[in-house]
């Protein structure tokens with residue numbers, strides 16, 4: 271089934287897309303009372319698990335921390351800049367880790383690409399399940415790698431906040447303004463070098 275844009279932050283697409291792709295966006299206001307069940311978390315990770323990867327090596331690892339846990343506080347404390355100001359209301363923070371080398375030091379050149387794809391699967395599944403996600407690159411990776419005792423070769427690439435959308439008015443400015451601003455993308459003409 272395909273849908274056109276209906277919600278205020280839905281994508282205004284130039285071609286029909288499936289609903290979760292139209293409806294997905296990255297909120298910063300999360301409902302601070304919403305929680306994820308074990309089944310919710312399992313479904314999200316299962317979506318990531320079934321992503322394709324080079325040689326099916328599945329070079330992705332995750333740390334999942336629900337709000338209220340010690341790990342959540344550790345991860346939240348390592349967020350940088352304005353990310354700390356909003357991410358505390360998310361139901362969970364997921365640390366996305368690429369296995370750049372295996373345990374014998376052998377490189378996995380597509381690890382970051384594969385991890386990104388697994389996270390994309392997770393975000394689409396989350397959207398389908400009535401959840402939202404917001405990925406972050408602003409965090410202190412060295413601090414987190416030490417806190418979670420990650421072996422060499424495992425690199426933290428991003429962190430995903432997951433939860434139910436909250437009230438934009440709960441955000442401080444300028445985040446509140448950004449939360450309701452129109453979303454945009456480059457035109458396809460600019461992205462496609464050639465299409466025969």
Ligand SMILES: Cc1cc2nc3c(=O)[nH]c(=O)nc-3n(C[C@H](O)[C@H](O)[C@H](O)COP(=O)(O)O)c2cc1C
Pocket residue numbers: 294295296297353404405406407408409428453
């Ligand atoms: C790898 C990556 C890093 C990002 N880092 C941050 C971040 O540190 N803080 C933040 O608020 N948003 C961050 N974002 C969210 C993007 O700004 C957002 O996805 C983009 O503006 C498009 O908006 P949309 O997801 O609502 O379509 C990041 C997204 C990705 C994929």
